[in-house]
Amino acid sequence: MTFSDITIHAMAERVITYTGYMARWQPDARERLERAAFDLFVEQGFASTTVPQIAARAGLSTRTFFRHFADKRDALFADEHAVPDQAGRIVAEAPDGITPLQIVASGFDAVAAAQFSREKSYYIARHQIIQSDDGLRERQLHTQAALVEALRSGFVQRGSDPVDALLAAHLTATVFSVSIGRWLSAESTEPLATLLRDTFDRMLRTAAS
Template identity: 40%
Template sequence: MARWQPETTQRLVVAACDLFTEQGYDATTVAQIAERAGVTKSTFFRHFSDKRELLVAGQETLSRLLAEGIAEAPAGATPLEAVGAGLERASSIMGPVNRELGPRLKAAVAASAELQERDALKSVGLAAAMTTALVERGVPDPTAQLAAELGVLAFKRGYSQWSEAERDDGGLAPHALAALRELHAATASLG
């Protein structure tokens, strides 16, 4: 089996998504994922602590990019404008493989309570990163938390729309930003 090939993490995620879709999360073993990806089981464990962690591959990078985009937003930006800048920055790392994985990841998560739990924790982590970045900009904590939660929802909605679209019409950013605008407009109806 091949070892330390470029994009090993990506190959492991793709292999896992395919197997989760084909035979279910619970029936899929780490050995099967490693074999499908063309690596050894020990190589799998150099990249992930367990198969559940495949769902959050890249979460640290995503959190960092969201926070950087927020921090680099213009000084006069509103909290949601800063979140929009974070969404644009984070969207820049999402390519064709991420788009292709979207529906498969969604199906795998929907079919597994364990993956739903891990997905929820991922959302909490992304919101925390954005909240911290907003607070560092001087945004009051409750406002920062609300803007960050809207950012997470916008990212998820945008990613879902982008990955399920018939063709890629400009990447993830336009979808995530449109979702953020829709959510912002929806807050007006809350009263």
């Protein structure tokens, strides 16, 4: 833990030393809590990990944890809006005159590079943590639903028919889900962006057959 000693000189006769917990002022507290939570989830399982343990591992207080996260699940899903937000931006910034699925296909490399930039082993471990708990699996479904809504809304704002927009959004979310599953499998050696494009092409062929 990181402590700071504050010394108060009282009436020049005695010195009062107060050892106060100052880690909450450190700007990287949120990142430290995320790392601590993830490490503990890997080491001892999600169900066996408590918020006080996470805070202690990060060298912070439990109160500081709750300044950043509502519960320990939030520490694992701290970036859950990143993919939906980026997908929404890609749709909004796409040139006029192209279809929703063409927009999606053009954004695979950008999403893979920005949102899956860590070592693959991290995402494998995270997937295993999520699969170990019903509540985490449900939270993952909410994240997928947020991606669908971001895409659907963006397509509609560009003038797409609402039903077409919804179908395109669901197809895109399915492509992402299937591609990530393929990427995380033990036998996979292809980059995620390659698998996204391959899964997308397979989806188009299946729909046309």
